[in-house]
Amino acid sequence: MKQYMYIIRGGEEMENNASPEEMQEHMEKWQEWMGDLAQKDQLIGGEPLMNEARSLTQKGQHITDRPLAEGKELVGGYIIVKANSLDEATALAKGCPGFEHDCTIEVREIRLMD
Numbered sequence: 001m002k003q004y005m006y007i008i009r010g011g012e013e014m015e016n017n018a019s020p021e022e023m024q025e026h027m028e029k030w031q032e033w034m035g036d037l038a039q040k041d042q043l044i045g046g047e048p049l050m051n052e053a054r055s056l057t058q059k060g061q062h063i064t065d066r067p068l069a070e071g072k073e074l075v076g077g078y079i080i081v082k083a084n085s086l087d088e089a090t091a092l093a094k095g096c097p098g099f100e101h102d103c104t105i106e107v108r109e110i111r112l113m114d
Contacts, residue, residue: 046079
């Protein structure tokens with residue numbers, strides 16, 4: 001099987017405005033979805049990311065503090081899964097609870113280094 005990364009963007013508005021009960025309910029959906037992937041031996045790992053970041057450009061000479069101003073551009077987390085094809089990895093991503101809060105997911109095959 002190949003490895004694919006889900007790059008998850010957006011959803012910060014829900015995180016910032018949800019009640020503790022709403023957050024708990026939403027996190028349970030994430031645990032259920034990721035638990036299902038793990039049970040099928042398709043989950044390799046994944047974590048949410050903190051909003052604070054830095055970007056290095058110009059050969060590392062220019063440092064820009066982040067997050068980006070536009071929340072939909074902010075990468076909120078990543079998940080790595082196993083699948084036989086890009087189509088299969090895309091189909092697995094359709095169950096992501098983040099879609100309830102306007103997240104987007106970019107599905108990318110990981111190129112393994114030999």
